[in-house]
Amino acid sequence: MNVFFEGALKSGVSDSLKSLYGMEAGIDSIHFQETKKEFEGDVTLVTFPFIKSSKKSPEETGKEIGKYLEEKTNFIASFNVVKGFLNLVITEEFWKNFFLTVSADPSWLFDPTKNETLSRGKKFLMVEYSSPNTNKPLHLGHVRNNLLGYSVAGILEAAGHRVMKVNLVNDRGVHICKSMLAWKKFGHGETPESSGMKGDHLVGKYYVLYDRKYKEEVEHLVNKGTVREEAEKKAPLQLEIQDMLRKWEAGDKETLDLWNLMNGWVYKGFDVTYKKLGVGFDKMYYESNVYLLGKKIVEEGEEKKVFFRKEDGSVWVDLTDVGLDQKLLLRGDGTSVYITQDLGTAQLRFDEFPGLDQLIYVVGNEQEYHFKVLKEIFKKLKRPWVDGLFHLSYGMVDLPSGKMKSREGTVVDADDLIKEITEEAEMTTKALGKLDDFDSEEAKHLYHVIGMGALKYFILKVDPKKRMLFNPAESIDFNGHTGPFVQYTFARIRSVMRKGENVNFSVSLSLQNIRMTKEEKHLVRLIYNYPSVASEAAAGLSPALIANYVYELAKAFNHFYHDHVIVDEAAMELSVFRLQLSALTAAVISRSMNMLGIEVPEKM
């Protein structure tokens, strides 16, 4: 619902309670809900909370409030009371006025500077997402992360916030060293060019190879009588990795050159995948640049006696007072751990961007503990921006066979997935055979748009915090509650509008002689709801809300389309109204899908 009339309605109810029963009810304590389909009305007020004051039956109370509203406000046409539920019918005049307003200027719906429902307090937000390791290509789990992050940023922007999308690339550490070492020993100088492999896949291949060779070494040692734990530490490859890490930290040229070379391959590969996913970033951070930053904060904490040092020189924070554990912040040898760098980067960002209100981390739920710790530490350090730290946690993507495991080869690779889904879109589209006038470039683009629409919608429509099941064989559908369904509805509207453009209607939009049908009113209502849905989605960082809303809207349009003739030369005024209604629906669909990062096609 929308402040457009909700505010007035609430104060109407508040007034009525006061004058009828002498009850002081704050505007915020009054809640409406949409009237259920089975009953007549647009909004419903539950009267039970008021019967204590009214000392009358729910029915009676409802009737009195309804009567009051009908008389004292100008947009209640009628009302009825069923079992204590006061159903209010909004006047057709109201919907017509709304429709005329947004038809004349659709920006009223979309522009946060014009629509106060849409923007409730402009903020400056940073969304960190993606944050890949550079030792292997992206998989399905990353896909969920990227789509979520990009979409959340889009939703926040649509609500009028200033948003920065950032990516913290995990470009250093043992994982990349493993790929480097395996490539150096077994790669024979193989490159993306020589192998024809995408760079990230090539590097990933050596990561897997390292793991295999390392296991062989461990088994070999175990067979010769070494205890497994011991063998894992003493395998030659493991020792070489340690050596390589040290060299990297010491700035050894040969190591850094190799590191740069292989990371370069990976970035090229990532760029291709990001582009296909349609995601992007305003700023890239690299762990190799920031991993030392946290040390200053550790020093500060020590001075402030918030942290403490153990005999071996390691620095810790004690969080047992807030139900967490003691946490290591700096190793005895002075090197940093994972959280050290996150301390540093968080500080860096608030320093770098004055006025930053919120830092949203889109990271899997396996790191909930980590972010809790991070926040508690900054709380102890009394950072004024600590409440702006937010971990947008999401669940794993599981396969029917269970968890994805890279070592067991059960990961769903992002590039493969995109390829398959695009091919599927192509097959389906061709089978329907509606694209005779498309050239091959256009067609290719369309397959991609539809395929990605299906994938993105599939992932974004579910609540982020739930783990979701992905069945590669049957998960992605193009019918029903899917992205392509919504895309199709948009294309259908555009098709009708093209027909409308070819007809010369010599009247302008006027609703004087029009009685809206049930379906038309339903559509107008849904369009009316857009700003509050958008604003709710922004407040809750929830793409799923948008996805479900736009589905409902598309369904409502298809229903309307089925029962009504839109372009009819014999009924000019009506046609102009219906075309306008269709156009507005299309605009809202397009906007909503955009927030999900999904394109809508003119034809499909």
Add this chain to the structure above:
RNA sequence: GGUCCCGUAGCUCAGUUGGAUAGAGCAACUGCCUUCUAAGCAGUAGGCCAUUGGUUCGAAUCCAAUCGGGAUCACCA
């Protein structure tokens, strides 16, 4: 074991600031294309909202316990 998240139709999911008879889609079965795109529309069937107890005018929604599933509690990142 402690902490956190999840459990709704055969399957995938909505609905969770307490409100009326719990909603979609897929799969199954029926209809609807000489008229604006049938990737559509209409219909049938499918439910002990994990279980038990509590809170109250009212509970899928809040509280407690139990049972299932997952995550986490590293001098890994």
